[in-house]
Amino acid sequence: MATIAKRTRRNVPAKITKVHAREIYDSRGNPTLEVELTTPDGTFRADVPSGASTGDKEAHELRDGGARLSGKGVAKAVTNVIDVIGPAILGQDAIDIASLDAQLCALDGTTDKSKLGANAILGVSMAACRAGAAAAGEPLYVFLNRLAGSPKMVMPMPCFNLVNGGVHAGNALPFQEFFACPTGASTFREAMQMGAETYHALKALLKEQHGLDSTGVGDEGGFAPKLSSPEDALKLIVSAVERAGLTGKVTLGCDPAASEMYDKDRGVYNLDFKKPAAEQQPENIMKGDDLVAYWVEMAGKYPLTLLEDPFDQSDFESHAKLTAQIGGNVEIVGDDIFCTNVQLVKEGIERRATNAMLLKVNQIGTVTEAIAAYKLCVEHEWGVFVSHRSGETEDTFIADLTVALGAGHLKSGAPCRSERLAKYNQLLRIEEELGADAQYAGTDFRKSGRF
Template sequence: MKIKELKAREVLDSRGNPTVEAEIELADGSKGRGISPSGASTGEKEAVELRDNDAKRYGGKGVEKAVSQLNNEVARSIGNADFDSQAAFDHFLIDLDGTTNKERLGANAILAASIAFARATADAKKIPLYRQLVEREQYIIPVPCMNVINGGRHADNNLDFQEFMIAPHHAPSFKESIRMGEEVFHTLKNLLKSKGYFTGVGDEGGFAPNLNSNEEAIEVILEAIHQAGYTPGTHISICIDPATSEMWQNGRYVFYKSSQKQVSSEELIMLWDKWIKQYPIVLLEDGLGENDWHGWKEMTIALGSKVELVGDDIFCTNPKIIAEGIRQGIGNSVLIKLNQIGTITETLDAVKLAQENNYNCFISHRSGETEDTIIADLVVATNAGHIKTGSGCRSERVAKFNQLIRIEEELGGKAFFAGLNTFKI
């Protein structure tokens, strides 16, 4: 695949902050475009975005430096080079950057180019993006895990925990699963309104009310599931991402938005155990912080046979860190975020490593999302079985749902909906 032109520009993400968009045109006229998302609660070991730090533009968040890197150094270095695979192109970018965390060119620039190349290649072959990413005989359409109540760093409310999600898994298809989820989402809005709660939404489209407790978030969701005509645990279950790395202070976890209470790792594990027994929770992401490796081991021993324990901040979609986590018996699932590692190739390597070691993979968006729908194709390509891309509103979120509806329709009998199989431990 000979690249004729690479160009980049500064565009906006869902928060109205700048991010990098790249376009690639191949010698045969095929084209592809990619946009890099951005996170708010980020892991310490994530690949590094390149920002301008110019206070006079976008409060220092501009990305003109990253754009310039693509338009100048990267474009010149590519020249008329041929790349025979996605891996060849991505490793070219990695080697050109020359750092361990992509800080020189910027992971936001590198990822945008990586996505653009994948789309251009798919266009050249006249195949769908998911098939360009991974060619297989049968694909799995994922269960959507919809973030219906936001807290933590994603909302200006009093909830310490970041994401309360519903997983409408008992359905014959993705299309019907989304219908179920949306019905609960709209029922929840009316229910919150009837209780006198605020129904504005947070960064990921979930409602962001001030509630009496973190537990009330789950209880009001369960009430909405009932009111929508479904049975919690049978038709629709609960997934939680408390984002506890944000709560970690001096070896303890601080309920920093509500009571200011401090608890140990053991006490937080006991809380999760209590919740799992009390509520139909099937997935717990980042139940402990990224630097609490000992706590993670204890949590995996205590809860690993009861629930899907997803590592986000602790793994950062990094194959080297994931390998160490597998060796130590940390969790049983890996959150997959493209911009945590910075290229499609490294992302697919992370998924392959996890799946070969019987870990689940949970494909994820970022809180600063874009209209780019690549994670919809990625979750199908990898047969990961479940995806989180936000709530039942905001176009940068539902764009991924709409893409999955199209993919399911296109594949027909060559795919099946993950449904209940996703959450069997």
């Protein structure tokens, strides 16, 4: 890495002298937490994201309840950072992230971080990483790379969320996200261009076929057209790729977020769960095996390369059946089923449930724990798909983390909305800084940590 080699790595402590927090607002207009951590090198900031479609076993996001801000305020978490965490870590070295994160977990003392709040703990963990990088005199992605054991750094394939459904949009589309995946790009910059061109081609198609009111966007910047059929969404993206002249270079992905449509009482997946009961069709009420067959059919008809959460978070059996049938060609990613948690990933590996894990730092609450889950996946040759949340901020931490881990792919929404593009634009800067050493994952995106 020629550009990086010119920097002299410092070996000085980064003693924490002050910790502060405040309530800010995310991309959905909901409150979230911002942490500021001060060392002799300056003050370093981190913003914590928040999800709408969340797994039952995610670390606990502390909210205030009550009437203020519809109960979503984070004043309690702010107080925990200032009055509990701050005094406990003053004088600690921000470079030693593993020790700091362990101290934060011990200070909370619960298995799900429900005492202090995973949002409070994560904000401190992320800000400390930035302080540690500054003390070491190196970019954040280099600091995080060493923290992860120095795997080969690569530029990830971005998975662009072009069509929104599920709980992220006000249409009848049951599946939450439909991706365009520029596997055929040669650089990250070219991948961004392919994503933008496909996005605008899709907008033109939607306007022509469904009218201007179908070009409004959902929480993550993807379009939210008046569709109810997932296959129609896949067809639209295929047509947009063709219109953009990128056939064969851009493949498809989907995050059904199937836990949202799973009827636990009946043990069925209701693909019409967003429709009134009178409009729900019997053929859209499926057992696990029916949905397995559905995805096998879709993978045979469309250039599908990635499926995230195709079944409920408790349905290990259906995940395993699908992985056994199409996992050689399609990455099956577990999100709600694993929650970036080492113990849950271990269970998934033992049951051969999927062949990849989604990594969301706020699902587990510290950077160190997220890296531990990543390492377990790499050890078993699983993919690691780094992800934003639907409630985002301008914070670009996951861009640096994805490069640091050599994770090979990430999703940060559509090439639209600044809280999404902040991450993609940071990756453009990193690629420029790495210069000739910037390898793009492309078709090898599943080789997380093994490039």
